[in-house]
Every structure is written in structure tokens, then in C-alpha cells.
Amino acid sequence: MNIRTFRIGGIHPEENKLSNDAVTQVAALPKQAIFPLSQHIGAPAKPVVAKGDKVKVGTLIAEAGGFVSAPIFSSVSGTVFKIDTAIDATGYRKPVIIINVEGDEWEESIDRSDKLEIVKAHPELTPEEIVNRIKAAGVVGMGGACFPTFIKLCPPPTAKAECVIINAVECEPYITADFRLMMEHADEILVGLELLMKGAKVTKGYIGIETNKMPAIELLTRKCAEAFSASEYSVEVVPLKQRYPQGGEKQLVDAVIRRQVPAPPAIPVNVGAIVQNVGTAYAVYEAVMKNKPLFERYTTVTGKRLQKPSNFLVRMGTPMKDLIDACGGMPEGDNKLLAGGPMMGKALTSVEVPICKGTNSVTIISGEEAVRKEPNPCIRCAKCVSACPMGLEPYLLAKLAAVKNWERAEQEDVVSCIECGSCQFTCPAHRPLLDNIRQAKTTVMGIIRARAAAAQKK
């Protein structure tokens, strides 16, 4: 087996895939569902319902608020309780639509059968039609970044797409939702990949999977041979060496097709690749073939002290508390509640935060592991430099941020930082490297934008 990986830096965090063998359960309906209007990168969605309106499962409740944006659909049937604010994953109160759940009545237009629809049987699906349906169904990147999927399929005129790469790496510790999805819905994922390839007008596809998921590699390799042997598409399952942050878009492109995306503002399609998460491929299948908008997803709920780490098929808007309770409740003592995994996940301030389009995991870190250690002086061991997958010098960037030397931080390419946390994970002195670097990155990006705006005025 030819195992590939990316070529700069990387670390090996303990994998802790506690819920690998937990077959996905359908989560119970919540009593009340909460829909933040900002669940994606770009402009917030605009509500199209009012207090007291009746909605069904799959009813549009907020439309896209701009080009880079995505509509939001109700995941439950019931009555709009109010349009208000609530604490979301950012820790701030943000606009939300709250729906009181009554029964479980779906829109008739949604095909709820299990029958596998294949692309060949639907000649009406032109590339434009596929992209439109993906856009209309509110599909966004399901790996956590939540970038609207249809935009990735329509690259800028300066770039030409050559292949679609399915990101099934799941390199974050703990998370198993993508693995379970692959084991349980391989056929649908491959149809989704074919739709993505057709929509992007390419014939080459790759599925990148780390070797800690051998059953998925074997299953998908077999299914690919069946599905694509006699078609114009060529799809390759690429086994990847276990290494973080391989699921980062740029790292994955480097690992799979051995090309490196240049520094920002370049994006993967500048080197010919369109990267989509495996969950996104599944959502695309459901959106295009089953006319089912994006309102439920696979989510892992996990933690070392959690009684029963599990995988759920969960309706969006369900408060995390419901899922945690279904796993045996919050562990005793102080915990850190994360939306996402331990490397890049966001620490939450409330258990009432709802599951959103990008919530691939609810991770609970307990006890000593939840508390940061006291930082020591930097001993200049250079381990952060070796760990950085972007070829940066984290020790230097952190120091420049601490003395607010933004000019030099820009020269040292701070904006290339992908905030993967490898430097801080590695640091033997427990220094908060990424805290400082993030601040420098945000500040420098602001300076760059201000400079561009000033240049435009002239």
C-alpha cells in the first residue's frame, strides 16, 4: 500500500477515538430547537418566518444573506417561538430562531426512502443544476469550517479545477463521526462525490483517509471499484499516514497530489484541487438526489470521563445538553466543553449551545487535562519550528506578537498560520504560542485590509 502524507511539520497527538465502534444512533428530538443565523462563513442568513408561524421539517426559515452565505432550514416541525438572541459557539449572544417542537412532520418534497439514487439515472442533472440544488439546500463544509459548498464548485476564472479531493482524514483526536458515516453510508458518499465531480466539471476524484481507519479504506476501495469501473470518472482512495493536521485543506492537497497551495490569498483550486469533507459529500447526495436540505448531521459526543461516548445522527438546533445527557450526563467536577476536537475545537460557555452545520463533535475534556499548565521560559529548542506544518517559526511570531511588532510579523508570514495548534501542543515549556500568534494574525490581516481599502480610495 502506498501511504502518503504532507511534507512539512506535523505532530502525533494521542488519538483517543473512544467512539470508533459505537454505531450511529438517531438522537431524540429536542423540545425546543435553536437555529443561529450565522452557521457558516459569510453573511448571516435573514429570517423568513415570524413568531407563531408553523413550520415542518425541511421548511426554509432563513434565506442566504449575500453571495457568500447559506440558507437555513428547520430540522423540526412546530411553531416559531421567537426570533431572539442566544449564546452560540462564539460565547456571545447572537441572533437565533427558536422553534417549539410539535410532532415530526416533514415537507412532502423530501424523499425519505432508503433507495440509492445513482447519477446515471438522472440525465436532468446538468452541472449547473447540481450546483443550484447544493446552493438551495444550504450545504456548507461539514468538517467545521462551514464554507458554502457551491462557491467552491465555481472557481474564479483564473483557476481551473482538475480534481475533487474528499477529506475523510478526521485527524482531530476523539472525533469518529466521519468514520461512522463512511462505514454506514459508503454508497451515498460515492454518489455525492460523483455529483461534486460533475458539478465541478472534472473527472478525477480522490478520497484521503488516514490509516487508523483501515475498515473505511478497505470498504471504500471496494465500493469505488464497483461504482466507477465502467464510467468516465476515475476515483482513487488514498491511504494517508496518521499525522495531524492532515485534515487541513492545504496539507491534504499536498499529501494527495503533491502540490502546495501558495500563500494566501491563494486557495486549493489555484493548484487544481477542490477539497470537500466526506460529510459534505453525503449532504450533497441528500440535497441533490433526495431533495433534502441540510438540517441534520453526524456528530460525535465524546470524552474520557463520559459514560458512553457515542455517535449521533442529530437534528441541528438540538442543545448539546440533550446529547450529553443521552451519553450519561456531564462528568463530575470541572470540565471543558468543546465544539469540535481538542486541537481546534472551541471551548463553550454553556451546555445549551445548539448543534450547528459545522459541529462534528462535542468533546468533553475533564480533570487535569482541562487546565493549562503554567508556562516556563522558552528554551529555544526549536521543536515548534519542526512541528509547524506551514513552515513558519512559531517562537518568533509569538515573540513579535508579544512586543506588538506587526510589521515584522507580516514579513514573517504570520497570515499563513492555519491555527492548527501543533506548535503549542509540542512546546515543552507549555508556552501559549498560538494565543499570541492568533492575535498577530488578526491584527496583521486587519492592517492588510485597511491598506487595500486605502489603496482603493486613491
Place this chain on the structure above:
Amino acid sequence: MGKLIVSLSPHAHGTDTVERNMYGVIIALLPALLVSFYFFGIGSAIVCATSVAACVLLEWAINKFMLKNERTTICDGSAVLTGLLLGFNLPSNLPIWIIIIGAIFAIGVGKMTFGGLGNNLFNPALVGRAALLVAFPAQMTTWPKEGQLGLNGYIDAETGATPLSIMKDAIKSGDPSVLDQLPDSLSLFLGNHPDGAGAMGEICALALLLGLAYMLWKKIITWHIPVSIIGTVFIFAGLLHLANPAYADPISVILTGGLMLGAIFMATDYVTSPMTANGQLIYGVAIGFLTVVIRNWGAYPEGMSFAILIMNAFTPLINNYVKPKRFGEVPAQN
């Protein structure tokens, strides 16, 4: 339910700590320490113990009484390490008071005046050694012969010529036959050459290489600095030997003096060596080159410690100009 703890990502941390690295280097030094006990007996134990105790005590005292820090830093292992390395660089019959002066230079001047761990420009143990070499040239260049294990070996040792001084004599006289007095390569490799001598920690290349293997295995250091230093010395000394047989053969050159100790343990000091792989290669090659130059044509028979100190001074410059390959700069492959 307890409270929810909030902080920025990442929320996981590896198992690496400063202590793990420092004590790892100390473990890697143990084979060489045992060898020095075996060849130099009580003398080597007295020198090492004095040096370690003086370094640790000084660091504690400076922290407490001069810097008035509340947190003590002596548990991180770095002062113990400096003490051990300083001891390794000294003759095994050096009087206690001179060792203490060395420790004052190492910890006081070399480390704490710059702000303590992580801030020093020069390798503290080498600062101590260089200061002693300049201040006490006689005591610092007479080396006890091996095998004097008792207390007498410390107080009133019989001293001998080091292989390095034999090499230097050969160059000065231009007569290759002087080199016949050198021990054979295997004896040099094992440190077993009773008439010859040297600093107590540098005597056995095998023990030092075991330490290197341990540090590479535990990922405490990378190969770049030791390999580039030893490789450069080997090639440069080999060319000189080919051109003029009065220069010793390269195998003897890399097995003698402080070369292994310096390349494996002194030049690889985290704080004072460059941060990137390419920078470390430049640093290593330059140290190797300077070592051969000083050994052959300088006033002292040994050039390792001065070569490292000189390149310590260039480390900030190297860090400024030698950058890692950024993502996007690595060419595409098929």
C-alpha cells in the same frame, strides 16, 4: 455540575516538558560519567560533584537574593546540566576553588546576567571553561594520566601529554613520525590509553556516541549539528592529512579531545544554537571548520570550545537570515 473551563485552542498538549529534555540530556551523559569514574576515580567524582553543587547553589542564590524571583528554577535540571558539562571539560585534578570560580562564570556570568534559562547568548558551561582557561592556563592544560583512582590521583596526580598536544607537536616540527606516539584508533574510541589523558568527560568517544543515540531516540535533539560538525572535521582533517602526513589522520582527529563531547553535548545546547535545520547545518559546518583551524594553527591545542563560543555569537544572525521553507515553496512532485 462543576464549572465550564474556557480557553483558546489547542486544548491538548503533548507529554514533552523542559524537565524531560534536561534530564534526558543528563541521562545521555551518564555513560561518559561512568567512564570518567572508571579512568580517573575519586578525582573525577570530586570535580563533578563540586561543579554540579556549585552551579545549582549559585543559580538558587542568584534567583533568591539578587533577582528576588519567587519561583526557583533549579528543579528544571538546567543548572545540574551546566554543572555536569562544566565538570566534563575540566582536568580531574583541578582544585575545588578553581572549579567554583568556573561555576561563577558559567552560571553567574554566562547564564543569569542574561536573564536565566533561555536568554543566554553563550553556552554557560563553555563560558566557565573559557574563563578558567584564560585565567588559569597552567592548571587547565595539565592533564592527569588515566588509572590514578585514589585520592592521590586528585591531590598529586602524575600528568601526561594529551593526543592533541602530540598532534600539535607533529605539525610544529613537520615530522610525521611524531604521530607514532598517538594511541591507536580503537584505544581512542574506547578512551583506553593510559599514558594519554584529557578532560574527564571527553575521554571515551563510545560513551558519548551512546549518549547521542539516546538523545536521537528520545527526540531530544536532531542529527543536524553533531553530524555536520563531525563530518566537516573529518573531511577537512582528511584533506590536510592527504596533503601533508604531518597532520594526523582524520579518524584520530575526530576521536580526540573535546570533539565528540562538544559536537554532541555542547554545540547542541538548545538556547545557543540556531532554530532551523538549515541554520543548524551552517552552524555545525562552521564549528567544524573553526575547530580544525584553531587546533592546527592556533595557540591552543584544542579549538572545540572556542569554535562553539564563536558560533554562539553568530546564532542570532543565522536565525535572522536562515528561514525554514515555507509551505508553498516546496516544489510539486509526481
